[in-house]
Amino acid sequence: MIDFYTFATWNGKRVAIMLEETGLEYQVHKVDLMKGEHKQAEFLGINPSGRIPTIIDSDEGNGLIVTQSAAILVYLAEKSGLFLPQETVARARVMEWLFFHATDISPTMFDSFFLTKRCEPNQLDAAKFLDQRIFELYKNFDDQLAKNEFIAGNNYSIADITIFPTINNEALLAHYAHLKRWHTQVGEREAVQRGMGVPK
Template sequence: MIDFYTAGTGNGRRPALMLEECGVAYTTHKLDLMKGEGRSPEFLKINPIGAIPAIVDHDGGKDVAIAQSGAILLYLAEKTGKFLPKDAATKAAHLQWMLFALTDIAPTSSAIFYSSTKLKDQAAQTFFEERLLGFLGHADQRLGQSDYLAGEYGLADMALYPVYDGRRALVEAKGGMADLKRWADAVGSRPAVKRAMAVV
């Protein structure tokens, strides 16, 4: 059994996709970040940074606590043997596109949020919106060549989908990106993804 600590953000939803896709038994603990629940002494024992998501895996006789959505995805892939191929070249493609989603796309989406809600800086918001659309344009080009980011459905798609879903209106307003939208429809229609997106 896994305890899953999360909140309603792209980062918070990402591990839910993997948990559902892998069929791993888990219990969800939703933290109210606005009330400071991420800074509680109990949660800081799990993740000293105080950020979601985090999991505690109770299988195997020793509790394993893991934070950071990408680390959780990789841990679950290794644990279950699913969604990350063994072949070195294919695995590298999955990791490349997963990290693109985690290190380029997701932080830019977060910057839009902070620019608009915390800083209330329209120029910064516009800059990051255009930057995000540029990144998503690269994903769209890739998806014009392949059904999924790394060829077959896997970690990369689970890394990107919650961000896309949160910025769907921005993409719709921009127009174009038909292959990205086709991909999003395919990912979003998966039963495990539907369940995961409803968890948080």
């Protein structure tokens, strides 16, 4: 059984999609970031960095805690044997696109959100610069999807799962036709639809 600590953000949703896709048994614990529940002792005792998503897998020893959404996806892929190929070349491709997104796009999206919504006064010019960079980086994904059905090749993988919840930007979808085709296709998966609704 997996205890899943999450909130309705793209980092949380990618793990929710993965749990739904694998069919692993899990229980949701909503950590309300708006109420500051992630900074309370109970949650800090589980993840000292005070961030979601976090899982505890009680099948492993006294309970294995894994944090960081990309690491959780790799862990769940290895546990389930799904969405991460064993073969070296195919696996390298999945890791390449997973880390491209996790290290280049996700933090830039967070920084833009921080400058627009959390920073006093707002730093809109700086956020605009970051938004433009995100837009340009997504061209790489669009080009890749022009040649491949899925992000890392012919098969649906944790690279697709990590990216999907962040593509909620109409301007991006209007500009990049291949990204839009892929977004529609992946969005039709029932597990993706269920995962996007977690937590309720």
